[in-house]
Amino acid sequence: MSDQLETATHPEGLQRVVIEPLTRVEGHGKVTLLLDDDNHIQQARLHIVEFRGFEKFIQGRPYWEVPVLVQRLCGICPVSHHLAAAKATDALVGVKQLTPTAEKIRRLMHFGQTLQSHALHFFHLCSPDLLFGFDDAVRHRNIVGVIEDHPEIAKQGVLLRKYGQEVIRVTAGKRIHGTGAIPGGVNKSLSREECDYLLRDIEQVVAWGVEAVELIKRIYFEQLEYHQAFATIDSSMLSLVRPDGAFEIYDGGLRARDLRGETIFDHVDCNAYEQYLREGVKSWSYMKFPFIKSIGAENGWYRVGPLARVNNCDFFDTPLAEQERVEFRAAGAGGAPLQATLAYHWARLIELLHCAEAIRELLHDPDVLGDDLLVRGELQSRGIGVIEAPRGTLFHHYEINADGIVEKCNLIVSTTNNNQAMNESIRQVASHYLDGRHLTEPLLNQIEVAIRAYDPCLSCATHALGKMPLEISLLDSSGELVERLVKCSSGDIRAAD
Amino acid sequence: MTDHGVRPLLVFAWGNPSRGDDALGPALLELLACRQEKGDFSNVELLTDFQLQVEHALDLQGRQRVLFIDASVSAQAPCALSALQPERDTSYTTHAMSPAAVLAVYEQINAEAPPPAFMLSIRGYEFELGQSLTPQACVNLQDAFPIACEFLQGECNPTFSRSTR
Numbered sequence: 001m002s003d004q005l006e007t008a009t010h011p012e013g014l015q016r017v018v019i020e021p022l023t024r025v026e027g028h029g030k031v032t033l034l035l036d037d038d039n040h041i042q043q044a045r046l047h048i049v050e051f052r053g054f055e056k057f058i059q060g061r062p063y064w065e066v067p068v069l070v071q072r073l074c075g076i077c078p079v080s081h082h083l084a085a086a087k088a089t090d091a092l093v094g095v096k097q098l099t100p101t102a103e104k105i106r107r108l109m110h111f112g113q114t115l116q117s118h119a120l121h122f123f124h125l126c127s128p129d130l131l132f133g134f135d136d137a138v139r140h141r142n143i144v145g146v147i148e149d150h151p152e153i154a155k156q157g158v159l160l161r162k163y164g165q166e167v168i169r170v171t172a173g174k175r176i177h178g179t180g181a182i183p184g185g186v187n188k189s190l191s192r193e194e195c196d197y198l199l200r201d202i203e204q205v206v207a208w209g210v211e212a213v214e215l216i217k218r219i220y221f222e223q224l225e226y227h228q229a230f231a232t233i234d235s236s237m238l239s240l241v242r243p244d245g246a247f248e249i250y251d252g253g254l255r256a257r258d259l260r261g262e263t264i265f266d267h268v269d270c271n272a273y274e275q276y277l278r279e280g281v282k283s284w285s286y287m288k289f290p291f292i293k294s295i296g297a298e299n300g301w302y303r304v305g306p307l308a309r310v311n312n313c314d315f316f317d318t319p320l321a322e323q324e325r326v327e328f329r330a331a332g333a334g335g336a337p338l339q340a341t342l343a344y345h346w347a348r349l350i351e352l353l354h355c356a357e358a359i360r361e362l363l364h365d366p367d368v369l370g371d372d373l374l375v376r377g378e379l380q381s382r383g384i385g386v387i388e389a390p391r392g393t394l395f396h397h398y399e400i401n402a403d404g405i406v407e408k409c410n411l412i413v414s415t416t417n418n419n420q421a422m423n424e425s426i427r428q429v430a431s432h433y434l435d436g437r438h439l440t441e442p443l444l445n446q447i448e449v450a451i452r453a454y455d456p457c458l459s460c461a462t463h464a465l466g467k468m469p470l471e472i473s474l475l476d477s478s479g480e481l482v483e484r485l486v487k488c489s490s491g492d493i494r495a496a497d
Numbered sequence: 498m499t500d501h502g503v504r505p506l507l508v509f510a511w512g513n514p515s516r517g518d519d520a521l522g523p524a525l526l527e528l529l530a531c532r533q534e535k536g537d538f539s540n541v542e543l544l545t546d547f548q549l550q551v552e553h554a555l556d557l558q559g560r561q562r563v564l565f566i567d568a569s570v571s572a573q574a575p576c577a578l579s580a581l582q583p584e585r586d587t588s589y590t591t592h593a594m595s596p597a598a599v600l601a602v603y604e605q606i607n608a609e610a611p612p613p614a615f616m617l618s619i620r621g622y623e624f625e626l627g628q629s630l631t632p633q634a635c636v637n638l639q640d641a642f643p644i645a646c647e648f649l650q651g652e653c654n655p656t657f658s659r660s661t662r
Contacts, residue, residue, distance in 0.1 A: 053625070053626045053627060073626070075547030075548045078547065116552075120551065154605055158602060160652075161552045162552040164554055165552055176545065332517055449657075
């Protein structure tokens with residue numbers, strides 16, 4: 001069904017609806033819907049308009065600058081880029097195994113980053129969807145009731161986010177532009193005082209993580225049918241896993257499973273990613289469309305991020321998150337992966353809980369206080385670093401010359417991995433919720449709800465004041481503008497001049 | 498996670514130093530840091546980040562006054578200084594918040610009014626990755642610097658709202 005909506009049979013005679021840019025996602029994107037004269041959806045596409053220039057930005061720079069430089073690619077996940085680049089430059093300097101202290105400090109930083117990112121998304125980005133995203137009055141009332149049971153939720157979100165940022169600051173040495181991870185290791189470990197400082201609040205952070213998972217489960221199961229159906233697509237899933245199959249976001253091998261949960265490939269060395277994954281292009285989008293090579297471009301697309309990771313792993317190595325994973329997997333039909341797009345929120349909070357537990361464990365590990373920080377090796381020409389960023393699998397691939405200058409750079413960022421999946425979810429929503437109905441802002445918001453479930457980062461740290469309006473244009477079949485609405489930063493909607 | 502010995506004045510500038518005129522906020526902060534190194538503004542804390550976000554409401558705690566600094570695509574050149582009020586606008590639900598929304602978060606989590614806060618918006622023009630400041634943005638930056646200094650020296654009327662030049 002949805003495949004038929006990627007390209008309309010006769011687009012020349014259709015109306016075009018544009019939602020631009022998307023609100024509540026990082027950067028700029030727009031959705032175009034082509035309607036026929038009866039307002040039936042004939043074509044649906046997500047366009048990313050800011051995704052370019054990353055590789056050029058990095059080429060020509062010395063490799064040792066890269067872990068710091070790449071933090072400026074994105075104002076939302078600088079730590080993810082920092083760590084992926086650091087892993088790639090480990091390979092460039094010929095280091096295959098970090099010291100225990102270096103690896104644990106990096107993991108601590110990564111858990112802090114993931115914790116704060118997931119906290120922001122749940123408590124502050126998706127809660128409006130949970131509060132106002134449904135057009136059924138009864139469901140709306142129930143949802144409001146759930147949130148009203150938790151008046152401290154906003155404060156918890158702020159403090160969870162702050163805690164994650166403090167973990168980053170302590171491990172990276174600075175709030176932003178940190179230099180914590182360097183080729184072959186880290187440049188600092190934790191002092192006893194820093195460790196005690198983070199330990200002071202960790203039990204509270206874990207407790208809030210437990211409460212957050214309970215809350216999302218209540219929300220999910222109170223509107224089970226809606227959550228199972230909204231924007232839901234059947235897809236393969238890709239993520240890192242540990243050699244023993246455990247949940248893993250810093251290292252490990254690549255695992256891909258199909259929509260039934262059958263293994264496509266497993267424990268693939270990240271250095272061989274090009275043998276398993278390809279990046280397709282489409283004439284209408286700046287962003288590439290990665291796919292699993294053995295399946296092909298047509299059907300080889302997949303999903304990454306919390307939904308994929310929690311579905312793909314065999315277990316969590318922390319008890320509370322593992323308990324939640326078991327319940328999560330039981331919600332999938334007949335043991336198959338849970339495919340509900342809105343289950344991203346549930347999976348995200350299980351990960352948040354795991355991060356809190358993992359931070360607690362690391363803070364009790366004497367290795368994080370160690371002083372063996374760096375390993376040296378022999379310079380190599382090629383380095384690949386792969387991590388699980390909060391939004392999904394992130395690939396950094398560099399090739400350098402004998403002077404250590406980056407000559408080739410290839411990045412596959414998390415949102416790119418989810419490109420086709422987001423398009424598929426939009427088409428599902430367009431077919432089910434918009435087809436044949438009068439277009440209104442709440443209905444168009446349903447599409448944004450679907451996209452926001454993926455927590456996409458559309459690659460733009462630019463945020464100058466006045467740059468974030470939502471514009472909706474309606475054009476008739478001859479291309480003439482019929483109506484344009486602008487959603488201002490204040491939330492007001494007005495007709496454009 | 499509460500800082501002790503908080504300085505009474507906070508300057509919070511944000512932007513990506515590698516995205517053209519988006520660097521205006523951090524660049525002005527660097528100019529102020531140079532003055533601080535020479536002994537000025539000892540009662541001022543200078544903070545920067547890529548974007549404004551919910552946790553920055555915690556940075557406002559215990560302050561007497563706050564000055565936010567950012568690039569703006571709509572401010573009248575060279576810059577505009579205005580008073581801020583808490584406002585729960587839709588930026589609350591984006592990955593990057595407005596300063597007014599940060600003030601609203603402060604109000605929400607502390608159940609009290611935030612400290613007096615002001616916005617210095619410096620006109621920017623180009624925001625592409627890898628670009629440096631445009632020449633006109635550099636001019637605007639130089640014009641904004643004495644205004645920020647006056648503000649920190651308490652010589653600005655704390656209620657005024659105007660565009661300079």
